[in-house]
Amino acid sequence: MPNDDLPASERFDVAIIGAGVVGCALARRFALAGAKVAVIEKAVDILDGASKGNSAILHTGFDAPVGSLEQACVAAGYQEYLEIHGRLGLPLIKSGxxxxxxxxxxxxxxxxxxxxxxxxxxxxxxxxxxxxxxxxxxxxxxxxxxxxxxxREYLIDPWSAPFAYLLQAVENGAKIIRGAEVTGGERDSDGWTLQTTRGKVAARLVVNAAGLWGDLLDEKLIGGRDFHMxxxxxxxxxxxxxxxxxxxxxxxxxxxxxxxxxxxxxxxxxxxxxxxxxxxxxxxxxxxxxxxxxxxxxxxxxxxxxxxxxxxxxxxxxxxxPATEFKDYCIKAHDRSYITVGGIRSTGLSAALGIAQHVLKLAELQFNPRVDPVWPTVSNISEYFPRDWQSEGHGGIVCHCEMATKREILAALDGPLPARSLAGLKRRTRVTMGRCQGFFCSAELARLTDGHFDRPMAEKAQ
Amino acid sequence: MTLPQESDILVIGAGPAGLAAATILAKTARVLVIDREATAGGIPRHCGHYPFGMREFHRLMKGPDYARALVERAKQAGVTIATRVNVVRLEPGPRVTVTSDAGLSEIRAKIVLIATGVRESSRAQRLIGGEKPGGIIPTGALQGLVYLEGRRPFRRPVILGTELVSFSAIMTCLHAGIRPVAMIEPNAEATARWPGALYPRLKGIPLHLSTSIRAIEGRERVERVIVDGPTGMQAIETDGVIVTGKFRPEATLFDGGHLEKDPKTGGPVVDNFGRCSDPAYFAAGNLLRPVETAGWSWSEGVAVAQSIKAALTGKLPAPTSQSVTLKGDALSWVVPQRISAPSDGAHERFQLRVNRKVKGRLSARVGGVEYASLSIDTRPERRITLPLPPTAQPVEIVLEAK
Structure with a gap:
């Protein structure tokens, strides 16, 4: 069983709570800036909340409220996506x-x-x-x-993008702790000690990117909230x-x-x-x-x-x-050690990279930026670009509807950010997402994923 | 094994129909059968129960034994079988692009037979409400998990549907020590003729007729289903949903390609020789329509082999393709959809289905003149056949409902 172990008595520069698209982009931005980053996610895998269901569009922000923070973040996020998607292996479908x-x-x-x-x-x-x-x-x-x-309104892959952001963070030293819910925290002279269901995490700065749970988390940690979900x-x-x-x-x-x-x-x-x-x-x-x-x-x-x-x-x-009573995003540095990133509504996928830039500026911490950061690439699963099944050595196709290969599936179960649930594997590889919804591939998938998931797809009969 | 680049006959799909045709054709031609699964044999591979094999082997067999016997017989006849090969494109020629572990390649053949079978409709296709936890699977997936992998995806599921395959779902569950807690049927009567309403009762499984699933609840795993039936809404505690039946031909290869598809069957348009709109392509088995037994599909494979043999020697009548039209909104589909010449084809009769319980008179006409008729009192998923016309002319099949 893959285990995102808690490191013993390590103090992080930044603890990001929530591994949705915003948390993933934040982790990347802070890691590239040179911070020692921990990402704490309560679900067994990333992208399990608001980020799992959206329209998968990269918006320009043409229709955002003029002068809003949302518009600024969407525009900046859009621009950065165009700059980095090629290096990360992420697709861009220029549909308009x-x-x-x-x-x-x-x-x-x-x-x-x-x-x-x-x-x-x-x-x-x-x-x-x-x-x-x-x-x-x-x-x-x-x-x-x-x-x-x-x-310039485009289509993107809504799961590979945040996955790639977090993967780049992890490959540049960030620590991901999944299956850990933050239950409380205490401030000290040098930041925070967060209690989670899997142990303690200490960090100088806490960023609340808890999406649908953001206001409740604020209440739990800083005893008040500026918005209601x-x-x-x-x-x-x-x-x-x-x-x-x-x-x-x-x-x-x-x-x-x-x-x-x-x-x-x-x-x-x-x-x-x-x-x-x-x-x-x-x-x-x-x-x-x-x-x-x-x-x-x-x-x-x-x-x-x-x-x-x-x-x-x-x-x-x-x-x-994660909408709130406010039209605009609710992003606020409460003090030097706590930032809330809340109310990121339907534009989160487009804005995430821009939000991360904005939050890095809000954080008054100095780091030594990575001079030569690692740029991992993710396997393309978009229909509009070359897929693994078109090349040799793919080991055969397991999911026939979505043409997901054995090689892709094994890779998604391995590496620094392995899938830990069927839902997580679906988002990484498209398995069972097609027209047959598992009619043909469930049996083989159950075998291939043995020992990888917190809850196996199907127990072995005696 | 290196995948051949060329063969006289290429068969796509190593199920009962494809293997039946391949076995016969191997006597006179080089035959290559490809299948995308790791093991040849088709759906019967994971139907670990009776009854299979009466037509083909004159004895009662379980699905996996039957599938193995079909494969063995084909190999003995000289058929080459390659598994884990996925077709990605069909083109005139015929030219078939495939992918396997060796990457993309092309296979050329004189004739291609497509026999890719069927799959069940999913929860999504039925627009069933609620959440999307794990444990909602079609019967095909259940059978694969139980019979191929020795697994148990849940302990006390509900079964949606009362087609023949739904009873296979019960048998599969009981085999694995899974106790279905309910069988749910939106219609007022069970769909399958036998064992119909009796079998689940024999096994102590409550059958809820005129009942639909309103919502599936549970975040990680199914926890309950909310059903709406004659006594109102009711919650059933359960840990899985088996979504059975409502088969669709597995005809994805026809999408965006040059071969004509019939929106009614969901499969290819064929003439009475089993030819597709490009006469170098043939089709047989459950790809033609939802859904028939393995034995029936096997017989279609045998019959289409004769047409293919004739085509190889240039003895098949030219495709003149007179069309068949359906009149009466209870009629859902007809196969074949075209008549090229009236005799000695792979299909000796029309196959039809209705989309609701209906009584009436079926009339088959050419030029407005009835040449055959049939009184029916039938339901969906039940086999109906009518003779082909005496001459190759446009046919009209009319249902006068009572």
């Missing part, structure tokens, strides 16, 4: 997006949205009349009236790969005050996604799929792309966005 008006009222809003994009520094948006719009996306339903194009559920329907031919751009609706609305777009894995919904709830843990809502999403998808009605659903999922 169309913001489409489906009513007269929405059409009237397009100019102000384009103006907002300009103010946010996204100056290459271009208005499209109905004809030009349909030339770009011939599959659109008949209700589409007009649009504008945002050429109001989890916002998003349900998604994912169509099988042939549907990805139906749209090339990310098809965005005109946003309203609550949500960006239902998006239709390809995924990096070659599927087509419809979602999310935006449903406020109190529950931080359970993202429940509702059949009627999924039917409604399918119906909306078919209005946007009528040909979808002849396509098969591959997957359904629901995620929780």
């Amino acid at each position: 997006a169309l913001v489409i008006a489906w009513s007269e009222e929405e059409e009237a809003l397009l100019p102000s949205l384009m103006e907002q994009a300009h103010q946010n520094g996204v100056t290459d948006v271009e208005p499209l009349g109905e004809r030009a719009m349909r030339q770009l996306e011939p599959g659109l339903g008949k209700g589409a009236r007009a649009a504008f194009r945002v050429p 109001k989890p916002r559920k998003g349900q998604f329907v994912v169509y099988d790969k042939p549907a990805s031919k139906l749209a090339s751009h990310i098809l965005l609706p005109v946003p309203n005050k609550i949500t960006k609305g239902v998006v239709v777009c390809r995924t990096a894995f070659g599927n087509l996604l419809v979602g999310p919904t935006a449903e406020d709830q109190d529950d931080r843990e359970h993202a429940v799929l509702v059949p009627e809502t999924l039917e409604a999403l399918k119906k909306r998808g078919e209005e946007i792309l009528p040909a979808l009605k002849d396509h098969q659903v591959t997957a359904i999922y629901a995620g929780l966005r």
Whole structure:
């Protein structure tokens, strides 16, 4: 069993609580800055909370509130992703997006949205009349009236990206401690001693990146909170790969005050996604799929792309966005030894690298930056770039729907950041994420993963 | 083994249909069978129960023995079998691109037979609500875990569905010491004819008819399901969900390729010789439609082998491809979808299914004139057949529901 052991009596420069996309990006930024970093995650594997279900889009921030911290972080995060993705082996699918008006009222809003994009520094948006719009996306339903194009909205791999951030952190000295929930902490003259379910972790600076649990963690550690979590559920329907031919751009609706609305777009894995919904709830843990809502999403998808009605659903999922009562992010250095990074809503994937830059500046700690940092590369699992199955020595394909090879699976179970649950292995390799949902590969997977997971896929019968 | 780059016949899929055809064709041609699994034999490999083999070996066998016997017979006939080979593309020629441990390569053949079988519909495809914990699996996965790996993915699951395969799920559970706590069927009656509603009762498993799964609960593992039935909502404590049946042809290879697919069956369009829209490609077995028994698929393999033999010697009638249309919204699909010449084909009769419980009269017509009819009182998943037309003309099959 892989064991993220607690180091004995080591004091870290920074302890990051939460290994979601934000925690992973923070770990990377601090590790590259030369800090001794510990990442503490309560789940058995990383990306287990809000980060496990999102739309997998790299946003420019064209529609973010002007002058907001969110806009600044999205823009900076976007830029850094473009700079580093190649070195880390991360995919970038240059799809572009169309913001489409489906009513007269929405059409009237397009100019102000384009103006907002300009103010946010996204100056290459271009208005499209109905004809030009349909030339770009011939599959659109008949209700589409007009649009504008945002050429630099892109698709990325939502799990390989944060995985690569944390992997780079770990390869540059960061320590990941999974399966450890922070239960309390004490300040001392030199920072903090955190109590976790797996032992104590001492650090000069604590960064709360606990996502959906951020406000409760603040209460536990610093005895108060500046925001209240109001989890916002998003349900998604994912169509099988042939549907990805139906749209090339990310098809965005005109946003309203609550949500960006239902998006239709390809995924990096070659599927087509419809979602999310935006449903406020109190529950931080359970993202429940509702059949009627999924039917409604399918119906909306078919209005946007009528040909979808002849396509098969591959997957359904629901995620929780860590929204708060505030529209903007809630990032605050309470003092020299405690920073809260909260309320990172639906833009977290795009903004994570930018948030990390911002938080590093907030931290008033001096480190000696790594002069020659390690740049690990991750195995590409995006449909749009060469995959392992195309090269020799892959050991055979285990997951036939997603073409995940034995070599990829064994690699994901090994190394400095091994998968410790089936969910973690899915996010690293795509196994069982395809149309058969495990019909063909479950038996072999159970054998290959023996001894690697905290809870085995299936116990051995006597 | 080095993967051959060329063969007279290439068969994709080493299940009952593919192996049956390969065994016969090996007498007159070089035959290469490829399969993506590590072991040849197809789905029966992990159906560790009866009844298999009556048609093929004239004795009652369990699935794994039957699969091994089919493989052995094919090898003895001179068939070359290569496993762990995945097809990635089918092109005119015929040219088939595959990947194996050796990487990408291409196989050329005079004729390609596709026999890639079926899989069950998943929880996602049925839009079942709730959470996504571990322990929600199709019967195929359960069988693989139990019979191939000697494992037990849960102890007291619920079974969704009452098709034949759902009863296989019960047998598989009992074999592994797993006690299903409920069998759940959205319709008012069980789908399978035998053992129907009786078998689960015999085994002490409550059968909930007219009941659907509203939600699956549990974060890491399944903890309970919320069902909605005649007595209202009810929670059933359980640690797994076996999502059975609602088969779909495993026809992914046809997506984005040059071969025509039938949205009704989910499989390829074939004529009565088993030919696809590109006559160098044939198809047989459960790839054609959901879903038939192993024995039926095997028979289709035997029959399509005769068509392929004729094609190799240029004796097969040209594909004129008169189409078959269905009228009546209770009819879900028909195979074959095209008629090239009326006699001596791989398919001697039409196969049909209905999508709901229905009574009525089926009428098969050419040029508006009925040439065959059948009174039916049937349900989904039950076999219906009708004769082919006397001449190669467009056929209309009409269901007059009562």
